[in-house]
Amino acid sequence: MTNATSTRPEDLREKMVQHIKDAGHLYSARIEQVLRTVPRHRFVPAASAEDAYANKAITIKPGADRPASCISVPTVVAMMLGQLDPQPGDHVLEIGAGTGYNAALLAELVGVEGSVTTIDIHSDVTAHARRALDETGYQRVHVVTGDGALGDPAYAPYNKIIVTVGPWDLPPAWFEQLAPGGTLVVPLHWRGQARSVAFTRKDTHLRAENSQLCGFIPMIGIVPTGEQTGALAEDVALHWDADQNIDPAALHEVFTGPETTVWSGASVIVNEPFDHIWLWLTATEPGACRIAAEDEAIEAGTCRPAFAYRTPAIVEGDSLAYLTKPRPLDQDGERRYELGATGHGPHGTVLAERLVEQIRRWDRDRAAQPVIAAYPADTADASLLAGGVVIDKRNIRMVVSP
The missing domain is CATH 3.40.50.150 (Vaccinia Virus protein VP39)
Structure with a gap:
């Protein structure tokens, strides 16, 4: 044997x-x-x-x-x-x-x-x-x-x-x-x-x-949770943090109007990770969040996220953009998939272009990561790491900085 x-x-x-x-x-x-x-x-x-x-x-x-x-x-x-x-x-x-x-x-x-x-x-x-x-x-x-x-x-x-x-x-x-x-x-x-x-x-x-x-069982006990969830459309949910100025009610018709998809020119092979794009979004976009779509919504064409339940997005007012399903390319006989973003709402195109900027940033150095710092919740702004997005939780002030 x-x-x-x-x-x-x-x-x-x-x-x-x-x-x-x-x-x-x-x-x-x-x-x-x-x-x-x-x-x-x-x-x-x-x-x-x-x-x-x-x-x-x-x-x-x-x-x-x-x-x-x-x-x-x-x-x-x-x-x-x-x-x-x-x-x-x-x-x-x-x-x-x-x-x-x-x-x-x-x-x-x-x-x-x-x-x-x-x-x-x-x-x-x-x-x-x-x-x-x-x-x-x-x-x-x-x-x-x-x-x-x-x-x-x-x-x-x-x-x-x-x-x-x-x-x-x-x-x-x-x-x-x-x-x-x-x-x-x-x-x-x-x-x-x-x-x-x-x-x-x-x-x-x-x-x-x-x-x-990574993914782990959520912690229970006295550690607070601040993740919020709301419906965007039938079978499509939005997940964001309590410190963000996001109102899902302002997005209730976001998928009913025109949409724009912007392609980045950056591509991956099958199973090649590109999760650092999400990380860069949290360092540059105060409205970075997540959308989750059921299969029924994807099949109906409501949205086409890169991953059904865990796709990064940007929300700003009544508009959003998300990492869209990659499109296949054939480069020198090798099957690759181009990354892009789809925007919805009055400012959807602008948001999609901003998301694509972070795709291209990741593509220039795929191993690079922003710095993450965590301070006690009573730390003054002047004492925080400069140049990043501040994420306020109950116990800490977190800064993700490019």
């Missing part, structure tokens, strides 16, 4: 690691080694070994309309560990215990001279994590039941904090419990998107120059 068809956990684990490498999410030999060391299947005993090592999330606690807790997709686990870069001797806090698997990886990376504390709001989740960690030899991991927004001061300060649930805001406890110069990796929500942001703690704020697209 070859590794390609083997169901032995060791062979499936090797296949998982190879997939993560092929996807470009393995950033160090140390992380590669711990992914080969920790038996992922033992943290999800109800799943088959094949499912445990597949590149997918596995629910361990169902919720009303979405999972309440799960084991994360392996590529995302590796990507976030790369952003966190835990070192031997580090003291690490994990918000969101899940199965305990991520805590075991962290324990391997920090060694016996370091420490790992993992916290979860669900007592049955922490019981699962505690049992799995004990059974796999990671008794030294501290497992705490509580609201992760409060952190765990008992073992603070932490060199590294990693959040494996999706908050819309950053609670003060995380800043207070993070050591100066420490790293906070958090899948933060803003302007309709969620990105894993690798913040470094400075004297007065957090600063990041690296973020990656």
Whole structure:
């Protein structure tokens, strides 16, 4: 039997690691080694070994309309560990215990001279994590039941904090419990998107120059949410943040008039990511947000978003523009897809052209990212990072700056 068809956990684990490498999410030999060391299947005993090592999330606690807790997709686990870069001797806090698997990886990376504390709001989740960690030899991991927004001061300060649930805001406890110069990796929500942001703690704020697209179960507890949702048309919704001057009522006829599509000249191949365009929009457009369309609306021709449920848009008054479905090109025998924007409303063409400006900006340097900073909510304008879009949440003032 070859590794390609083997169901032995060791062979499936090797296949998982190879997939993560092929996807470009393995950033160090140390992380590669711990992914080969920790038996992922033992943290999800109800799943088959094949499912445990597949590149997918596995629910361990169902919720009303979405999972309440799960084991994360392996590529995302590796990507976030790369952003966190835990070192031997580090003291690490994990918000969101899940199965305990991520805590075991962290324990391997920090060694016996370091420490790992993992916290979860669900007592049955922490019981699962505690049992799995004990059974796999990671008794030294501290497992705490509580609201992760409060952190765990008992073992603070932490060199590294990693959040494996999706908050819309950053609670003060995380800043207070993070050591100066420490790293906070958090899948933060803003302007309709969620990105894993690798913040470094400075004297007065957090600063990041690296973020990656991701998706996590929304955080519950005392962390506030400020995402608003409203209908634009039948089967089309708009998602925006509470600090934005957006009124969906002003857009209720936006799809009934003329539309304009502007093409950028920038193109991608199949499965090539272009999510940084959304990131640049949040650094340049105060009205950056998200539209979501059901299949029925797309089939009826109401709109043609690049992605049905998660497409970046710009709203200004009674007009909007969104990243439109790419059109196929044939360049030198290679099938490529050109990116563009479609605008609706009186100023739809102008908004589409502005969105296309950010597509072209991304195209000039596809790896570049804006700087993201987070300050306490009472920080004065004069003390904020200059030149960016300010996003006001309850606990922080966030600045995304080109």
